[in-house]
Amino acid sequence: MSVTRATLADIAREAGVSTATVDRVLNNRLGVRERTRDRVLSVAGRLGYLEGGRLVAEIGDMADVVELDFLVPGGTNTFLHLLASCLAEQERLRRDVRVRVHMIEGFNPDALAERLHGIEGTTRGVGLVGIDHPTVREAIRSLAVAGIPVLTLCSDISHVPRVSYVGIDNRAAGRVAGYLIGRFIRADRGKVALFAGSLSYRGHEEREMGFRHILEEEFRELAVVELREVRDDSERSYAEAKALLARHPDLAGIYNIGAGNRGIARALEEAGRAKSTVFVGHELTEHTRRFLLSGTMDAVIDQNPRVEAREAVDRLRRAVQGDERPFGPSVRIQTVFRENIPEA
Incomplete structure (x- = not known):
């Protein structure tokens, strides 16, 4: 043909x-x-651009189509669904990989570990957004022993033989959020609250650490009064935010470390505090675009899912080929305000 x-x-x-x-x-x-x-x-x-039997857009051996598996948490997290779509799209853009995306229960480490063990004999490389948990770490070690390279996405996992991490510097992202909230509030004193999906995600833990550290260094007048884990669920974040606002009528700021921005925005709008409470969160989606434009959110700290997907597939494909060269910087942090929202 x-x-x-x-x-x-x-x-x-x-x-x-x-x-x-x-x-x-x-x-x-x-x-x-x-x-x-x-x-x-x-x-x-x-x-179908070809040159010398190879697709130049993504260099690789065309005779060797590599099967890669990516495990991404399901649920109501819009960004992770975008990431999953971008990963699946890489199979169409490239001619050297077959990409399978598995949507899994995001806060169940045993289910994640079981899926990792289950694909061990059917894949050449694995990428995952995973909880930093002993059963998950052990499953990753088992894959490495079997000679299957593993890459972490969005949130890293400690003390495992992974070949690369693709994502933003989460500690730096937390510091950016703290700096923005501190500058936006500009008060002699004030209360701020944190929401996280789960601190079992190392990325969420690192964002919290970065946020608290910059407040201690530069904004000691601000006090973190509460931290709520909402499992990246919009309804749960709404209920927690509604109760939080009732307990703290003088709350000055909210930093949402994970997903669930829709629930927090809804609670702020219903309480009539969308313009008086500084709200900073993560990931530019159809929902956070709307909240930026309405003024409910003041800033969004974004990572590009298309770049992340391309980097992940490329790095994992190279690792399968035995490329042991160190990988360079990963994904840049972008801070988005109402005035600089990029094209969709």
């Missing part, structure tokens, strides 16, 4: 960029914005 050979000019015309930009993207060179890179790769994949 013959393969239609597109040209650089074909890709450039379809993507609306120059041929020089296409060349930089397809050969993985620096100097191209992430949104442009994603558009070029998408067009190149759709046109």
Whole structure:
């Protein structure tokens, strides 16, 4: 079966960029914005661009299609559903991988460990967003002993033989949130509250640590009065936020470490405190865009799921090939306000 050979000019015309930009993207060179890179790769994949028997957009042995499995928590977390979609999309954009995405119960370490053990003989590489728990760590070690590389996404896991972590620096993200809330409140004293999905996620724990540390260093006038774990559930976050606002009518700020922004926003709006309580959270989604525009949220600390998915698949594919070179920096933190919301 013959393969239609597109040209650089074909890709450039379809993507609306120059041929020089296409060349930089397809050969993985620096100097191209992430949104442009994603558009070029998408067009190149759709046109089936081949050169010398290889898909230049993602370099790899075309005869060796590698099966990769990604385990992502289910539930109402909009960002994680976006990430799962972006991971699945990589199979269409690339010709050297087959990607299977498993949506699992997010706060059940035993269920996650059981799924990891279950795919041990059917996969070449595993990526996961997982709880830092003994049964999960042991399952990862078992995969490593079997020669299957494991990569962590969004939240790292300590003391395991993983090949890479793909995600933002969560401690730095917590510090950014603390700095923003401290600057926005600008009061002699004030109360702030924290919401987390679960501190069993190392990423959530690191965000809390970063937040508390910068408050201790630069904003000692602010006191953390409560921390609530809501398991990234919107209804649970709504109930907890509603009760919190009733207990603390003078609450000055809220930092939501995980998901559940919809529930917190709803409680603030119902209490008539959407404009008087500073609210900072994570991940730019259709919901947080709306809250930024309405003024219910003051800032969103974002990580790009498309970049994360591409990096994860690429790093895991390279690890399967035996590439032991150290990986560079992971995903950048982006702070989004109402005035700089990027295109969807």
